Amino acid sequence: MQSVKELPVYAIATNITSSIGLDVQAHWIAAANKAPGIREYEDAAYSSQPFYASKIDADKWQFIRAQTQASVSLSPFEQLAIFSAKQAISNCEHELHAADTVVILSTTKGNIEWLGQTDEERLPLHHSAAVIAAQLELGKHVPVVISQACVSGVAALTYALRLLQNGRYKNAIVIGCDRFTKFVLSGFQSFHAIAHAPCRPFDAERKGINLGEAAATVVLSTLGVDAKAQLLSGATSNDANHISGPSRTGEELSMAINKALAEANITASQIDMVSAHGTATLYNDEMEAKAFGLSGLNKKPIHSFKGYTGHTLGAAGILESAMIIEGLQKQQLIPSAGFETIGVPVTLNITTAMQPATINYVLKTASGFGGSNATAVWGRL
Numbered sequence: 001m002q003s004v005k006e007l008p009v010y011a012i013a014t015n016i017t018s019s020i021g022l023d024v025q026a027h028w029i030a031a032a033n034k035a036p037g038i039r040e041y042e043d044a045a046y047s048s049q050p051f052y053a054s055k056i057d058a059d060k061w062q063f064i065r066a067q068t069q070a071s072v073s074l075s076p077f078e079q080l081a082i083f084s085a086k087q088a089i090s091n092c093e094h095e096l097h098a099a100d101t102v103v104i105l106s107t108t109k110g111n112i113e114w115l116g117q118t119d120e121e122r123l124p125l126h127h128s129a130a131v132i133a134a135q136l137e138l139g140k141h142v143p144v145v146i147s148q149a150c151v152s153g154v155a156a157l158t159y160a161l162r163l164l165q166n167g168r169y170k171n172a173i174v175i176g177c178d179r180f181t182k183f184v185l186s187g188f189q190s191f192h193a194i195a196h197a198p199c200r201p202f203d204a205e206r207k208g209i210n211l212g213e214a215a216a217t218v219v220l221s222t223l224g225v226d227a228k229a230q231l232l233s234g235a236t237s238n239d240a241n242h243i244s245g246p247s248r249t250g251e252e253l254s255m256a257i258n259k260a261l262a263e264a265n266i267t268a269s270q271i272d273m274v275s276a277h278g279t280a281t282l283y284n285d286e287m288e289a290k291a292f293g294l295s296g297l298n299k300k301p302i303h304s305f306k307g308y309t310g311h312t313l314g315a316a317g318i319l320e321s322a323m324i325i326e327g328l329q330k331q332q333l334i335p336s337a338g339f340e341t342i343g344v345p346v347t348l349n350i351t352t353a354m355q356p357a358t359i360n361y362v363l364k365t366a367s368g369f370g371g372s373n374a375t376a377v378w379g380r381l
Contacts, residue, residue: 009231010227010229010231011228012221012224013088013219014218014219014228017083017087017216018309020309022060022083022087024323024326027319031337032354035308038199038308038309046181047182052195052198053185053210053212054211054214055180055212056080056180056214074131075113076113077177081105081107081177082132083215089136089173093225094225096138096171096173098138102169102173103141105129105132106146106175106177107145107152107314108152109181109313110147111123149369150316150317151367151374152176152314153176153314153316153320154375155374156174157317158374160174161231164222170222171223174219175215175318176214176216177216179213188211193209193281195207195209195210200280201339202339204340204341205341206280206285209280209310212313213310214312218318229379232263232379234374234377235256235257235374235376236373236375237252238371241371242371243369246371248283251294252371255373256375258295261377264361271362271377273333273359274292274297274300275324275363275364275365278305278307279306280306284367285344288344288367292348302336305320321376324378325378328359328362328381331359332357333356336350336352363375364378
């Protein structure tokens, strides 16, 4: 008889909402056509200098707000998260009951744009999570907040995996969301990490990141009804290197990769596609390349999706996982945008065009401030 700890966990519905579009299909089409949602802005409300970013336009925002009208006051951040979650839930084949469903929110900044403009009790992330869960009519259980820098999304999926594997819940709504704000932009500008052109992950001419605004949702379930892919494993590690700079060796990310592979009971040779963190900063891309080399993955097809949506912070790991799920279903490799010439010390096999392939297992990686690393393995059904 199968033990509770061995319960399989499946992705049964997804959504991505960003500058590119309001569903996963729009993002898939953008990748197929190499059509990023990143463009140049001149807006003194955000910066005295022009900047490149991926921002949701006014027409999409109007639609999002119309779809998230409520009797309580909602912030733009909360509206964006609720919209994405509702779109994903509407695609579920079975009803999600509040009694056996947990809401998990992945974000780095939440309502930071409201700082100094509203009551302080509206700012904590746990308050927003409760508001979001209530609007989804899934507020029976206290929602969980994962705010672990840029690995938040992958860490949130791993945490959901653990909760479902041990039978605590049957379903998990994992939502990643972050807004584009002056606060975030100025912070990355202070690091001199913002590229003055569309970002180019792993390329020799990469100059830094573009920030993005997005929400993404993956609905996980142990029931397997209308399952799209299986979440097999997840693991984390920490560089213990620097508050913002990643490891110089890649050993710690490699450790998390190897842990996730072992938990999934597969080897590196069985991985068919790697969805990298790929921020297009000098040190992150170098570290990731070294980690892939250490784990024997550098010859596998590798892509970064940040050339399309920019770095969406707390949404990134969930957004990129939704694309993995689509790739597993369509059996297509996902191309990177902006890549031409390898610019990292370990040669990587960067995918530059969408193409058919046999894809049974996909590795997702993420790294962030504080030296955090998170990995997950997805499997084809």
